[in-house]
Amino acid sequence: MVSLCQAYSSTWATPVLLAKRVFSLASSPFGHKISRHYSSFRAFNSASTSVCLDSKELRSTDLVDLEYAELNLKYKISEEVGHVRIRQHVNPLSSSFSKPAPVPAWDEVYKDPSLPLMVDIGSGSGRFLLWLAKKNIDSRNYLGLEIRQKLVKRANFWVNELRLSNIHFIFANAMVSFEQLISSYPGPLEFVSILCPDPHFKKRHQKRRVVQKPLVNSIVQNLIPGGKIFVQSDVLEVAQDMRDQLDEESNVLQHMESVDTEEGWLIENPMGIRTEREIHAEFEGARIYRRLYQKLELTT
Numbered sequence: 001m002v003s004l005c006q007a008y009s010s011t012w013a014t015p016v017l018l019a020k021r022v023f024s025l026a027s028s029p030f031g032h033k034i035s036r037h038y039s040s041f042r043a044f045n046s047a048s049t050s051v052c053l054d055s056k057e058l059r060s061t062d063l064v065d066l067e068y069a070e071l072n073l074k075y076k077i078s079e080e081v082g083h084v085r086i087r088q089h090v091n092p093l094s095s096s097f098s099k100p101a102p103v104p105a106w107d108e109v110y111k112d113p114s115l116p117l118m119v120d121i122g123s124g125s126g127r128f129l130l131w132l133a134k135k136n137i138d139s140r141n142y143l144g145l146e147i148r149q150k151l152v153k154r155a156n157f158w159v160n161e162l163r164l165s166n167i168h169f170i171f172a173n174a175m176v177s178f179e180q181l182i183s184s185y186p187g188p189l190e191f192v193s194i195l196c197p198d199p200h201f202k203k204r205h206q207k208r209r210v211v212q213k214p215l216v217n218s219i220v221q222n223l224i225p226g227g228k229i230f231v232q233s234d235v236l237e238v239a240q241d242m243r244d245q246l247d248e249e250s251n252v253l254q255h256m257e258s259v260d261t262e263e264g265w266l267i268e269n270p271m272g273i274r275t276e277r278e279i280h281a282e283f284e285g286a287r288i289y290r291r292l293y294q295k296l297e298l299t300t
């Protein structure tokens, strides 16, 4: 039998494609788990560097590295910020996160601050947004809002490394800072994503969930007509909560039925790349519940 290493070494596929191929072998989205043990696997990126997973158990972190291989990022940027350990969820309602983040000088963070903006709320490591920014250098600006300062510091380090002038990360509690930051942006707000937000399972902690009425109102108000909101979660209850809150705005927002759905949830991630949490969750066999909304065009 041809090993995965041999099978792929003669092809000129992108690491993303390869990661998806490996992923589809490793698990299925609806709970089937297949053996994750591979004798050999090698992926080539366009610069001819390679990632080889030889004779070891495939972990979801390997899949994340593969999916984002073309960014070629180094992890340890200083003693302080290296492989950032993710603590349990932070409490966004604590007084330490109550101060609004300062509004940056937009013309200092973006080459062209008049471009349409995509905001990712709870951007985590930032790699998802970095990948998109690299693909759309001249057409869109990207802003990540993240409540963990070390992740923001490392993400902005990566922005500089990749020499991208259309992306920036801000250490901010989105519940407190979204309105002030986004209403000051000179260009149009075209896209907002909230992907796998912290679930805060306990009933008494649900008010810590990032999607709350004031944030929804602010997103809807700032979004241009035709602009989109993409939300997803691997926790059904959290996805339903976000869906219910966005569905309440049905006078201005409509769920995009033109994309393939199953039981009202989008089957595919429409962004062309999965987030890190999404990769980990799918690897464990979880289903991802997604909704994509569009703000209605103004009628005269």
Ligand SMILES: C[S@@+](CC[C@H](N)C(=O)[O-])C[C@H]1O[C@@H](n2cnc3c(N)ncnc32)[C@H](O)[C@@H]1O
Binding pocket: 090, 092, 121, 122, 123, 124, 125, 145, 146, 147, 148, 172, 173, 174, 175, 194, 195, 196, 197, 198, 210, 275, 276, 277, 278
């Ligand atoms: C489960 S992670 C998901 C990260 C990324 N979106 C993904 O799908 O891989 C949720 C992220 O949201 C951040 N977060 C939680 N509450 C937040 C808030 N109020 N404002 C900004 N970021 C927040 C967390 O620190 C964490 O990085």
